[in-house]
Amino acid sequence: MVFSLFVLFLPxxxxxxxxxxxxxxxxxxxxxxxxxxxxxxxxxxxIIEMTxxxxxxxxxxLSTLITxxxxxxDEDSGFYSxxxxxxxxxxxxxxxxDIKEIAGPYIDDLHKTIQETIHLAVLDNDELVYLDKxxxxxxxxxxxxxxxxxxxxxxCTGIGKVLLAGMAEEQFRDYLKTVRFISYTEHTxxxxxxxxxxxxxxxxRGFAEDREEHEDGVYCVAAPVIDTEGQTIAAFSVSLPSVxxxxxxxxxxxxxxxxxxxxxxxxxxx
Amino acid sequence: MVFSLFVLFLPxxxxxxxxxxxxxxxxxxxxxxxxxxxxxxxxxxxIIEMTxxxxxxxxxxLSTLITxxxxxxDEDSGFYSxxxxxxxxxxxxxxxxDIKEIAGPYIDDLHKTIQETIHLAVLDNDELVYLDKxxxxxxxxxxxxxxxxxxxxxxCTGIGKVLLAGMAEEQFRDYLKTVRFISYTEHTxxxxxxxxxxxxxxxxRGFAEDREEHEDGVYCVAAPVIDTEGQTIAAFSVSLPSVxxxxxxxxxxxxxxxxxxxxxxxxxxx
DNA sequence: CCATTATGTATCAAATAATGGGATTTATGT
DNA sequence: ACATAAATCCCATTATTTGATACATAATGG
Numbered sequence: 291m292v293f294s295l296f297v298l299f300l301p302x303x304x305x306x307x308x309x310x311x312x313x314x315x316x317x318x319x320x321x322x323x324x325x326x327x328x329x330x331x332x333x334x335x336x337i338i339e340m341t342x343x344x345x346x347x348x349x350x351x352l353s354t355l356i357t358x359x360x361x362x363x364d365e366d367s368g369f370y371s372x373x374x375x376x377x378x379x380x381x382x383x384x385x386x387x388d389i390k391e392i393a394g395p396y397i398d399d400l401h402k403t404i405q406e407t408i409h410l411a412v413l414d415n416d417e418l419v420y421l422d423k424x425x426x427x428x429x430x431x432x433x434x435x436x437x438x439x440x441x442x443x444x445x446c447t448g449i450g451k452v453l454l455a456g457m458a459e460e461q462f463r464d465y466l467k468t469v470r471f472i473s474y475t476e477h478t479x480x481x482x483x484x485x486x487x488x489x490x491x492x493x494x495r496g497f498a499e500d501r502e503e504h505e506d507g508v509y510c511v512a513a514p515v516i517d518t519e520g521q522t523i524a525a526f527s528v529s530l531p532s533v534x535x536x537x538x539x540x541x542x543x544x545x546x547x548x549x550x551x552x553x554x555x556x557x558x559x560x
Numbered sequence: 561m562v563f564s565l566f567v568l569f570l571p572x573x574x575x576x577x578x579x580x581x582x583x584x585x586x587x588x589x590x591x592x593x594x595x596x597x598x599x600x601x602x603x604x605x606x607i608i609e610m611t612x613x614x615x616x617x618x619x620x621x622l623s624t625l626i627t628x629x630x631x632x633x634d635e636d637s638g639f640y641s642x643x644x645x646x647x648x649x650x651x652x653x654x655x656x657x658d659i660k661e662i663a664g665p666y667i668d669d670l671h672k673t674i675q676e677t678i679h680l681a682v683l684d685n686d687e688l689v690y691l692d693k694x695x696x697x698x699x700x701x702x703x704x705x706x707x708x709x710x711x712x713x714x715x716c717t718g719i720g721k722v723l724l725a726g727m728a729e730e731q732f733r734d735y736l737k738t739v740r741f742i743s744y745t746e747h748t749x750x751x752x753x754x755x756x757x758x759x760x761x762x763x764x765r766g767f768a769e770d771r772e773e774h775e776d777g778v779y780c781v782a783a784p785v786i787d788t789e790g791q792t793i794a795a796f797s798v799s800l801p802s803v804x805x806x807x808x809x810x811x812x813x814x815x816x817x818x819x820x821x822x823x824x825x826x827x828x829x830x
Numbered sequence: 831c832c833a834t835t836a837t838g839t840a841t842c843a844a845a846t847a848a849t850g851g852g853a854t855t856t857a858t859g860t
Numbered sequence: 861a862c863a864t865a866a867a868t869c870c871c872a873t874t875a876t877t878t879g880a881t882a883c884a885t886a887a888t889g890g
Contacts, residue, residue, distance in 0.1 A: 313585060313589065313620065313621060313624040313847080313848070314846095314847070314848095314877095315583060315585045315586055315847075315848080315876085315877065315878095316585055316586055316589040316621070316624050316625070316628070317624070317628060319583065319586040319589070319590075320589075320628055320630065323649060324649065326652070327648065327649045327652035327653075328652065330652075330682070331682060331684050331689060333836085333837085334836085334837060334838080335835095335836060335837075343879095344878070344879045344880085345837095345838095345879080345880095346839095346840095346878075346879055346880080346881095347877080347878060347879065349837085349838065349839080350583065350877085350878085351583065351586070353838090353839095354583040354586050354587070355586070358586070358587060358590055360590065364658075364660065364691075366691070366692070367689065367690070367691055368836090368837075371653075371658075372649060372652055372653045373653070374653060376646070376649050376650050376653045377650050377653055378597065379593060379594065379597045379642060379646050379650070380646050380647050380649070380650030380653075382596070382597035382598070382600075382642055383597075383641075383642045383643070383644060383646045383647055383650075388634075388641075390634065390636075390637075412600070412601055414601050419601060419637065420637070421634070421636070421637050421639075422636065440858090440859095583876085583877075584848095584876075584877095585847090585848065585849095585876080585877080603866090604866075604867070605865090605866065605867090614849070614850050614851085615850080615851095615866095615867085616849070616850055616851080616852095616868090616869090617848075617849060617850065619867070619868070619869095620848080620849085623868095638866090638867090710887090710888095
């Protein structure tokens, strides 16, 4: 017998469903997918019994799902089953799985140790987009307009350069085609050649610095989050007023950021 | 840009969709899932751009999918992404993934070696259901009514006993509650106690024999298909006329069947 | 061999459920 | 603070889904 599914399947449950802004056709179709996931070797007949959806409707939904490639039918046995297409979706889930959540605790640790502004971001086309941040607790602090969800350029930020350094060749070439080098400060990298030199250095050292390249007076150290396949899937940075930067602090920063980078990357790999 | 999806998303593509018996709402919803699978970190706005579905509709579908637990939205960044619920479905795919297809080549090999009738079956409630078969090439051969998709009892068939032997305790107890021991032949096991003794033996030896327990004159050797978690997910058998059975042939049969069992089980584990 | 049951396809009128336009609220950035 | 954009809500329209009926085929069982 089926339990929770019943709620979704009952055609007359208008009172419940109409309250929530939910499409019942979709609910039914996905309910069928779940049903086929839970019970193996179901025939059309049994599916109809289990769901209380009308025969016609069930057949139509099943054939829709077959057309869309989500289920298939073994002609000999008459069994319906989930098709491998679901696996394609599933693989994307793992990649997308909340970097933010996994990285969260480590970002917190880092924030406790060095009480400066921290950002976590991922690539979004030719820009970066912030996923999360922590603010410095000091009076003089970096308060970027970088709310989570906002965008920033790649070539002139610590995080951006880390993400560029982690790009595949081809993707990077595409990036170079579209990027326009705007000089936000006198330290902003001015062309592709400068950028490439910088990226080589970043690849070698495993972290990036932003030496007031995006905003005057703001220094920043960034490092990547790397998944099990070696892909850079995100990056984070510590930003602070340049006036606070000393050789000692810088060394400490880099040390901590690199450690956090390793820890988060390990955590991402489940 | 999106390509194939466009076809599904275009609202006016009645000419195309009306031909196929396909539900467009479902197509759109699943299209959104695919979109979120391919492109990470999509905001509602971008999704709307990409799909050409009206704003309202897109939002409604997204909220439906959220309600159903298939996607989720990061409130800070506004990104939509596939939720882990997809993984649940995916794991079922792996289990369900065509045992028949994977086992096929090995069944063929087995059939070439010992040219007798072979069946492949899985559990279906309190019975077994045939997925596939090969027929003996000899004149005197076992021709069961067992078309793919047909059912047979467990306690008196080789495959059935293998499946019972691989059951979890609890499931087996449930089975004992409902089973009625019908004596098809004089060799049919007559009660739970006889069955349990037999199953212990099968568990120990790793294969089962059917000594004319279901049909007079039919002898059969069966073995399990075991997945990576040690679960018996299917079983197969070689059936032949008892008259052909000799000690030498029997030894050969068991040898070949056990080998095939190992090979198929290994192949199932991807 | 015929009667019966299960599966799938097709048709179609009715009604509901999805749609999309627009208004409203909420964010965002200057 | 304002202007602009994004997201949510609302609701009449209609287009899509629905389910009853009927038909075709195949499998099943006596």
